[in-house]
Amino acid sequence: xxxxxxxxxxxxxLYDETLSDRERVYKLIHNNNLDISVDEFxxxxxxxxxxxxxxxxxxxxxxxxxxxxxxxxxxxxxxxEGVSSVLEKLSERxxxxxxxxxxxxxxxxxxxxxxxTYFDVCLLSDCVNMQKPDISFFEYALERIQCDSQKVxxxxxxxxxxxxxxxxxxxxxxxxxxxxxxxxxxFNNTYIPDYEVYSVQELFRLLGSINDDVF
Numbered sequence: 001x002x003x004x005x006x007x008x009x010x011x012x013x014l015y016d017e018t019l020s021d022r023e024r025v026y027k028l029i030h031n032n033n034l035d036i037s038v039d040e041f042x043x044x045x046x047x048x049x050x051x052x053x054x055x056x057x058x059x060x061x062x063x064x065x066x067x068x069x070x071x072x073x074x075x076x077x078x079x080x081e082g083v084s085s086v087l088e089k090l091s092e093r094x095x096x097x098x099x100x101x102x103x104x105x106x107x108x109x110x111x112x113x114x115x116x117t118y119f120d121v122c123l124l125s126d127c128v129n130m131q132k133p134d135i136s137f138f139e140y141a142l143e144r145i146q147c148d149s150q151k152v153x154x155x156x157x158x159x160x161x162x163x164x165x166x167x168x169x170x171x172x173x174x175x176x177x178x179x180x181x182x183x184x185x186x187f188n189n190t191y192i193p194d195y196e197v198y199s200v201q202e203l204f205r206l207l208g209s210i211n212d213d214v215f
Contacts, residue, residue: 012179
């Protein structure tokens with residue numbers, strides 16, 4: 001199959017959210033004098049992620065009976081190693097796009113981090129008033145890029161938000177098994193990705209170095 005487009009999620013796909021998650025948990029615990037460790041709370045977040053919680057942080061907070069919230073900050077997010085070079089090389093062969101649950105300000109971050117120019121389209125939930133895993137968001141993406149779904153590959157870390165809805169539209173799927181949601185296991189066949197990798201470098205070896213017939 002001739003792949004023309006690759007659509008990327010951002011959080012824990014291109015951006016490592018580990019330090020931002022820990023900072024959020026630390027502030028929640030420190031600011032409210034809670035008798036729980038950061039590591040313990042993070043482990044509960046993994047449990048909630050495995051159970052397909054929409055927000056593992058919120059679910060873990062409710063698990064411990066914590067009513068106060070702590071806003072998430074992306075200040076400590078960073079691109080995974082090799083992201084810029086991988087995107088540069090893939091952009092020479094494919095059209096690249098972003099399909100992510102993110103605020104409008106994300107566009108400025110992509111520009112600041114030097115990767116915005118690699119994308120032909122950036123579809124953010126706050127810009128289009130749609131949110132993954134709503135299949136309408138994926139259908140909208142196909143309309144925007146004017147491409148048959150069989151020629152599009154979705155790359156993301158979440159089986160529920162990225163893989164399942166993308167498969168329902170007919171897209172090919174690649175899961176990057178990294179970050180908090182790496183613990184997710186397929187709920188049924190619609191949650192099983194076509195391919196699974198563990199880093200952007202491995203993604204490049206899959207998408208950049210093989211013949212399209214693999215798809």
